[in-house]
Amino acid sequence: MPLLTRTFIKTGMTCLALALALGIALALGATNGLFPVYIHLLVFGWLTQLIFGMVFWMFPKFSVEKPRGNETLGWWTYALLNSGLLLRAIAEPMQANQPSTISGWLLALSAIIQFLAGLTFVINSWGRVKEK
Amino acid sequence: MPKLSVWFVRASFLYLLLGLTFGALLLAEKGIPFYTPVWNLFPLHIEFLLMGWLLQLAMGVAFWVIPRFSRGSSRGPVKLVWVSFALLNAGILIGVLQYWSPAVVLIGRVTEVVAGILFVIGSWQRIKPHGVL
Numbered sequence: 001m002p003l004l005t006r007t008f009i010k011t012g013m014t015c016l017a018l019a020l021a022l023g024i025a026l027a028l029g030a031t032n033g034l035f036p037v038y039i040h041l042l043v044f045g046w047l048t049q050l051i052f053g054m055v056f057w058m059f060p061k062f063s064v065e066k067p068r069g070n071e072t073l074g075w076w077t078y079a080l081l082n083s084g085l086l087l088r089a090i091a092e093p094m095q096a097n098q099p100s101t102i103s104g105w106l107l108a109l110s111a112i113i114q115f116l117a118g119l120t121f122v123i124n125s126w127g128r129v130k131e132k
Numbered sequence: 133m134p135k136l137s138v139w140f141v142r143a144s145f146l147y148l149l150l151g152l153t154f155g156a157l158l159l160a161e162k163g164i165p166f167y168t169p170v171w172n173l174f175p176l177h178i179e180f181l182l183m184g185w186l187l188q189l190a191m192g193v194a195f196w197v198i199p200r201f202s203r204g205s206s207r208g209p210v211k212l213v214w215v216s217f218a219l220l221n222a223g224i225l226i227g228v229l230q231y232w233s234p235a236v237v238l239i240g241r242v243t244e245v246v247a248g249i250l251f252v253i254g255s256w257q258r259i260k261p262h263g264v265l
Contacts, residue, residue, distance in 0.1 A: 051186075088159065104163035107159055
């Protein structure tokens with residue numbers, strides 16, 4: 001299993017653990033912007049990140065020279081996904097508790113970064129989705 | 133990867149991009165309010181990412197990797213799964229029409245259920261132990 005896949009999956013597992021812990025906090029009555037963070041840790045941080053890692057590993061080879069496409073772009077996807085998600089996890093509760101220009105712009109930045117994570121993934125993986 | 137899986141997976145990639153675009157607009161609006169009607173995209177954000185991305189990718193990859201038959205059509209009733217693909221995407225896209233007619237959400241959901249049932253019927257026999265023909 002390539003290093004990028006292992007990194008995706010282990011970070012995804014960390015997001016899963018964090019989300020489950022956050023679920024306990026929510027059940028205990030915590031609110032203030034944490035519910036969207038909980039959902040996105042599960043769906044984006046865990047499920048989508050796991051898929052990104054598995055696709056990089058197991059999808060048909062792009063070419064003999066570059067079997068997994070552009071690996072550098074794959075690392076960019078990893079960095080964008082996790083930095084965007086982390087930024088959201090910090091800024092969303094901030095914005096819910098006490099809206100400010102800083103937390104507002106951090107959320108907007110997080111939105112762009114997470115979108116770019118998906119875009120770089122699709123660009124890198126599209127050519128590997130092909131008939132045998 | 134069989135042709136049908138290519139269609140499933142590429143469609144799921146397109147829904148991922150659309151769903152993330154809508155999600156980014158919603159999150160940006162939450163941070164810096166710029167156009168409140170953006171919130172009308174919320175149902176599509178969920179539908180595109182859950183049904184269009186996650187479910188559709190799972191169906192495409194399952195059709196590709198689950199055990200094949202060594203006699204007859206190796207992946208079972210392929211046409212049935214093509215119909216499932218078409219209905220799933222029709223169901224998702226019918227959901228887009230909810231802005232003009234909220235009642236169509238039900239039609240879209242029923243279409244998705246039929247797609248799911250056809251996929252299960254088309255794949256059921258392939259869930260088998262190693263060595264079974």
